[in-house]
Amino acid sequence: MPAISNPDQLVLDEPQLISRQPLLLARGMVKHYGAVTAVAGVDVTVYPGEVLGIVGESGSGKSSLLRLLNLEEEPDEGEYYLNIPGYASANLLKVDRFHRRELRINHIGIVYQYPHLGLRMRYTSSGNVAERLIMAGERTFSVMRQAASELLSASEFPLERMDDLPCHLSGGMQQRVQLAKAMALKPQLLLLDEPTSGLDVSVQALVLDTLKRLQRLTHVTIIIVSHDLGVIRTLADRVMVMRRGHVIETGLSDQVLEDPQEAYTQQLVHAKL
Amino acid sequence: MDNTKETMSNIEKTLSDAEETPSDDLSIVNPKTPLSALAHPHKDYSYAFLDEFAKREIRRRILKAIAIPGYQVPYASREMPMARGWGTGGLQVTLSLVGPGDIVKVIDQGDDDSVNAANLRRFIARMAGVKTTANPLEATLIQSRHRIPEERLREGQALILQVPVPEPLRHIEPSMAKTREMHADADYALMWLVLYEQLVRYGEFVTGASYPVIVNERYLMSPSPIPRWDTPMLHQAAHLTILSAGREKRLYAVPPYTDVHPLEFDDVYFQVESQADRVCRLTGARQKFMNEIPQPDGGSLFSLSDTGYAGKLLKRLQDQDVVIGETYYDENGGFYHAGYLKS
Known part of the structure; x- marks a missing residue:
């Protein structure tokens, strides 16, 4: 170590995990479906601008956890905080229906694995994107039109098809519409539930490209759920490995994916076709 | 309708008279008195077909509907001697408001002489003994399907519209439990998405009838299938409008001089049919x-x-x-x- 001539003048940045408030803080999330325990006491912390990957096999509770974080379902136990104006100290699991709706519209965006969960298949693609603006109170047609085309082109959707119904679009395009819809109101938190699982490999790569570019541009905080380690490796800064409703390993993605500590994670990393 | 009050007060008087007689003292009833002597004299029908309790219930629902403009009030829709869907909702409201001094006009699609209108008019006249007319200026009660008369209605008149689907959110949210939550939250945003879709696909608003309106800046209301041409007539109208759906068991009202605004964008406006x-x-x-x-x-x-x-x-x-x-x-x-x- 080089000698420091005057240690008093040296100013070190505080480690970010100390200086920055986490954007998302969930503690002890538990969710049962009848006799099945989908999520068994999971803690999640995500910092602003970070991409957290959640991996695990089917049935490990990762999608259930995402639904809880999207305020779609109420957990049986737990606390959930988002550091956003007006809600900083409120346990979001306790807020009323009206504010939950406001939070889900303005502050959380989600892309589902199955487009029919996130899109209205009988409304036009641009209408699907405009819906978010309408929900937030926009009532000027020309503004909606303009915003929809900007958002769709930001997610690299071919604009000549913006007024087609999602059911007439390819899987990759449907995911792009979902992405444009999720990003319409510039949410602080973007949840991705297996966003590329239904797509073939080349389209998958293109959609991942778009996601990466959007993240670089907007610095939106992302939680991405996937069973595909390739997707996680491409996008995520940090990884959480889930099994049977528990988090069994967590750490930086390079660290976890290169040097897995848990036996299960080792299996997962080495299980490749 | 003043006569209705009179009839009502007569009935109340009869009831209170009955209470004053010590009827609970069973000792004065001769056991040999036949039961028929203690009952009301037999009549084939109540005045205006509905029994008094049914009419009272509907009147109370109407008062609530007037108190909360545009809010759908549930009521116990009675079985009428015609099929649900043929104006039984409007008919029950008319029958519960009508009195011997009223003059009734019934229209169907603007027509006084169509089968449905003629049928309803004859029934009301027979059951309530009222005069009927085709002249909207003369009528005190106007029951209508699909139209509002072209001549302006005035204070003291009641327009009763027959409604097939009272829920304006029906086609965007099939669950009634959810639509009630949406009404409670005034969460009507999706209606503008419907308008957006119409503009994108057809370049204009294409809802021809039942164009959704906001009443008194609060409740979203389906104005029954009147054409867009008639929708503005509800705004700041001098008359009372009552809308009633017999099959769906809901009634709602637009009181006189109440704001009624059709949904539109800030830059694309509601238009009537040219x-x-x-x-x-x-x-x-x-x-x-x-x-x-x-x-x-x-x-x-x-x-x-x-x-x-x-x-x-x-x-x-x-x-x-x-x-x-x-x-x-x-x-x-x-x-x-x-x-x-x-x-």
Whole structure:
């Protein structure tokens, strides 16, 4: 170590995990479906601008956890905080229906694995994107039109098809519409539930490209759920490995994916076709 | 309707008289008195068909509906001697409001003489012993399906509209539990998405009838399937409008002088159907709501949809003495509340 001539003048940045408030803080999330325990006491912390990957096999509770974080379902136990104006100290699991709706519209965006969960298949693609603006109170047609085309082109959707119904679009395009819809109101938190699982490999790569570019541009905080380690490796800064409703390993993605500590994670990393 | 009050007070008087007699003292009842002597005299039907309790219930629901403009009040829709879907909702409201001094007009698609209108009118007249008319100025109660008369209604008149689907959110949210939550939260945003879709696909608003409106800046309301032409007539109207759905068991109201605004965008406005270039083939009238009569050559002729109004115009053409009221739309298609319809 080089000698420091005057240690008093040296100013070190505080480690970010100390200086920055986490954007998302969930503690002890538990969710049962009848006799099945989908999520068994999971803690999640995500910092602003970070991409957290959640991996695990089917049935490990990762999608259930995402639904809880999207305020779609109420957990049986737990606390959930988002550091956003007006809600900083409120346990979001306790807020009323009206504010939950406001939070889900303005502050959380989600892309589902199955487009029919996130899109209205009988409304036009641009209408699907405009819906978010309408929900937030926009009532000027020309503004909606303009915003929809900007958002769709930001997610690299071919604009000549913006007024087609999602059911007439390819899987990759449907995911792009979902992405444009999720990003319409510039949410602080973007949840991705297996966003590329239904797509073939080349389209998958293109959609991942778009996601990466959007993240670089907007610095939106992302939680991405996937069973595909390739997707996680491409996008995520940090990884959480889930099994049977528990988090069994967590750490930086390079660290976890290169040097897995848990036996299960080792299996997962080495299980490749 | 004043007579209704009178009838009601008579009934109440009879009831209170009955209470004053010590009827609970069983000792004065001769055991040999036949039961029929203690009961009300037999009548085939109650006045205006519905029994008094049914009428009282509906009147109370109407009061609630008037107190909360546009809010759908559930009521116990009675079995009527005609099929649900044929105006039983409107009929029950008419029958619970009608009194011997009332004058009733019944219209169906603007027509006084269509089967449905004639049928309902005859039934009301027979059951309530009231005078009927085709003249909206003379009528005190107007029951209607699909139209509002062209001549302006005035204070003291009640317009009763028959409603097939009272829930304006029905086609965007099939669950009634959810639509009630949406009404409670005034969460009507998705209706604008429907308008957005119409503009994108067709370039204009294409909802032809039941155009959704916001009443008193609060509740979203389906104004029954009246054409867009009639929708503005509900805004700041002098008359009371009651809308009732018999099959769906809901009634709601627009009280006199209440704001009614059709949904529109800040930059794309609600429009009524253009009646320009349409001339009534019988009366020569313009800028009123017309029925289109297709011709064998592919063209169309038009005639006034409101037959009561057309009848008056015809009488005037024959130099008969007739009073024609002011209409909602003038000869140039201008609406009587200037500035209400934006262009």
